[in-house]
Amino acid sequence: MRILLTGGTGLLGGATARALLDRGDEVTVLQRRPAGLGCREVLADVTDRDAVARAAAGQDAVLHLAAKVGIQGTWREFAAANIGGTQAVVRGCRAGGVGRLVHVSSPSVAHAGDPLVGAGAQPADPEGARGDYSRSKAVAEQVALAADAPDLAVLAVRPHLVWGAGDRQLVAKIVDRARRGRLPLVGTGAALIDSTYLDNAVDALVAAVDVCGAAHGEALVVSNGEPRPVGELLQRICQAHGVPGPRGRVPLPVAVAAGAVAEQVFRRLRPASDPPMSRFLAEQLGTAHWFDQRRTREVLRWVPRIPLEQGFAALAAHAAGAGT
């Protein structure tokens, strides 16, 4: 299959591109910097409509991962990258006669701050979503799903909290904080959180490319289906790296308030770095997030291959190999 993948430099994008190449797909990746994946690369901004249209022309499927993540930046920047980028991808698909679009989204597009307890995939809700990232991704998912049509099948996939060996984002930040003794638990640390081991998220995206067409027009949350108390998750990640687990506790309301303040302060004083806490992060770490995976597994005909325990072991092996 000929596939265009946007966002090949990210953890999940790179790993998914490799998986598609390994099984013999003809893969083109599009992003601003070289990804070094040994396949055809288009170096362009995903908001560059002409570049995206040229790259999409003649593809069987587009897998759209490119996005602006994190909490730095202005709403305009998030909107341009995430909404504008998705609009460019949708136009490119239409113009280039692409039959399938798998749009990678996030469970936070439908999360208004309440605990998610065995929740299904609710519709994206830009008004309820917390933070510029989630809000822009919510609009982006609406843009993508609105494009679902007989000649363009669109599926939205929302992997939840992807982590794995070699992760410089989530895992590295947790370990770094823990090492400096700056990883407190939010609330009691008992909020039940589901997550997705990297390889499982990759499998799910590959499966989504394959079923897209027969299945279309809906959003699916992807996770390991193994929720754990957030304190235990953090503890296990730290343990795999040989650093002490979370220390101290911050009540959820305090964390949310502190996060809101920190966001403002960092936006003005240190616009290039993430604040230690944000409202979004406080709610993510302080309230339950786990999902009803039945529909996802039925539609994607996919099950997580790597259980959590095996993921922790891989993390430890990688950390030991990297000499951490």
Next chain:
Amino acid sequence: MIRRRGGAPVTPAGPRAAAVPPAGVPGLDPRWSRLVTVQDADGVDRAFHVLDSAVGPDGAAVDAAAPRAATTGGTLLCVHGNPTWSYLWRRLVAAAPPGWRVVAPDQLGMGFSERPGQPRDLARRIDDLGRLTDALGITGPVVTVGHDWGGVVSLGWAVRHPDQLVSVVLCNTAVHQPETSPGPVLIRLAHRRWVNELTCRRTPLFVRAATSVNVPRPPKDIRDAYAEPYRAATRRAAVSDFVADIPFAAGHPSRPAVDAVAEGIRHLDVPALLLWGPRDPVFLEEHLADLRARLPHARLHRFERAGHLLPEDAPGYVTAVTRWVAELDVPGTPGPSGAAPEVADGAAAEMPDGGAAGTADTAPATRTADIAVATDAAPSTAADAAADPATGRPSLLDAVRARAGDDTAAVVEIGRGTVSWRELHRRIRDAAAVLRRAGVGPGRRVALLVPPSVDLVVAVYAVWWVGGSVVLADRGLGLAGIRRALRSTAADHVLGGRTALVAARALGLPGRRIHVEDLSGATSATGDGAPDREVDDPDLEAAVLFTSGATGPAKGVRYRHRQLRAQLELVRRVFDVRPGDAMVAAFAPFALYGPALGVPSAVPRIDVTAPATLTAPLLAEAVRAVDATTVFAAPAALRTVLATADGLTAAERVALAGVRVLTSAGAPVPAVLLRRLQALLPDATLHTPYGMTEALPVADIDLAGIEAAGPGDGVCVGRPVPGVRVQVSPLGPDGRPTAGLTDRPGVVGELCVQAEHVRDGYDALWLADRDGWAAPGWHRTGDVGVLDADGRIWVQGRTAHVIATETGPVTPVGIEQRITGAVSGAGGPADVAVVGVGPAGVQQVVAVVAGGRRGAGPLPDPDLVAAVRAAAGRPLAAVLRRPALPVDIRHQSKIDRVAVASWAGRVLAGG
């Protein structure tokens, strides 16, 4: 707040015209509403607002007058009272039973129907309703459903339409003011003209109070919805008129109409269902009793937590009505055959004759009354006697009569005295004479407020002697629970000591009061009225027993003599009671059974309702008093006995060595405890039977059996005792038991029991009774478990504790046992509860371990988490810790998993 469509007035054609309700009334679908014009008896057109479940294919209500082909089965005609409106029935309209159309009109002058401008008396209202059903084209079978004064109107329709009527359902209503009652105080007060004018019409006081003082109080938006059609004084005239139309005085213009209905329903031969909310200040127990007297065949379900607005207070009434109509034989509806549960091969064929007592409860068309003597209990012929095992069995009084001339001890109450068989027989006979003079006889219930004692033994057997039924409530229910329980049975008599009778009066318990001291003494000297022989009919009701359940109000478990006789025979056989034996009864139910078993019994110097107070020396004392060969004790008592065994003298040890059988019923006893007991009672077989109030015993296992079974998934309670069959109702993906029964080993499901001694029914709880049978004669125990290849039963928890995960149902007990085995330390076995969190079907399994200091937080240290996960034998989403686990009220030792689950759900939601 109710939103008005585009700000348009609610009553576009003026304040007196009919209208449809405004948009936004919670729970109301605008498609149900229709306006129907009917010509009344004076030839005037009147417009009704009607809720109708039959909506057209496009979702819009079809033409009012057109008969509806879509629902030709039957019609539920629901009539509201005052000051409510058809809104009362919205849940039933929303969930119309298959094949049934639900029609709920607003009476004229009420709700959103036309305001006729004149008072409409009862006769007129009944006439109106008949004209309305004609206009609606309701020509087929009808079940009337009425609430409050709508009950009278609905019965008026019922009496006039015998050809269409198939059943009547009544909720908190009355057709007659019993002579003994001054009438509902509130309504009487509202009869005073100025009170009525002020409270009902000029102000919305009565309209608002109807919902705001109701117990339980509905939420604000629901209360507003009830008041919506009565916002203006001009719209409340009928509320006021309706109150004035309730006839208390003989000369009241509506009195003849009410009396006609009250007498007319005596001739109704259709099945009747009474749904009752006891927390009603208007319609009281005496009104219910009056209705039951007029409709003696009526089935009753009391929703103990509901008040006057029963359909509002007890949403479960919809289930009751749905089940009820499903069992009526109405063409075009699924009918009784469709509702019948699957029965395992041969189960029905093997039903003993008497088992019909269980099946009869499920079919309203063939019901006999709760209390009344079964009509088929005609004098037995020889052939019947051969076919009916109950007739051949000894009665509960046979043993006492056989030993009427025996001067040896029958009951020894250590420290209180000894009663010989001769004396016991005489006291029972004397008491029976007193009871008979007081009016106790077949079909009469006597609530016994007597603490466990010889007095209680005498009272119970005396009631049985004259054919009455005893009502006994566990003291563990507390005062409120006992009051609720005894009121629900509508006992004809209350028997107790002075304090108890004062309490009975204060609690408003029904029934004539009899002092326990009056059962003996001077009255016996006269000897008059003493029946020579007890009333001996196996189909008479013998007892209604209330034991405290883990959750919710206690259920009254009803037994006939045939079930108690079968139980007696089973106890004799399973626990090997032989002539010449003697027993220690340190466990309340068995303290009553000694005389029926014909063996002397000794009651230790303890309060048998506090079994843990039984020490080893007190047990030995009781054993020596009667040379006991058999001991019945509670599991809690056994722990105390073991803990105090060091204090035994040599002589006491010798006495204990003479015990041949020890039975510990109530909860499973760990093997380690039994092994230590065996050392104390070297010659005794140690039985730990399994059973429940509704069926005891079901199964039995001794120490050797427990050791042979070894560890497994759950608690092994042994094999069914002779004559008892146990099968499982397999669990579905949602964790609930499905239809059908199987005895296939390895299938996890709700344990169901069929035996001659299984309960006759639940009293005053038609729906619970109906739901309590998995198949005719098969009692649902509420326990989940599995049968093994050797026919042993393994109990794995309660149905309410099943965890419905994505991969199927998970039961807690086996996992808990494995965790307990792995993490218990020097402080004894750790308390562990395994519960589910999240929505059914995707629930996550969570283990909660007791321990740790207070304030330590719910996450245990990583080593304990790892140990628990390793031991559990299946994935756990979380391991939590709290200082102590909640235990249920009754057993004090059984962990309340429902409470643990709710705590875990909160903790794991975060925050």
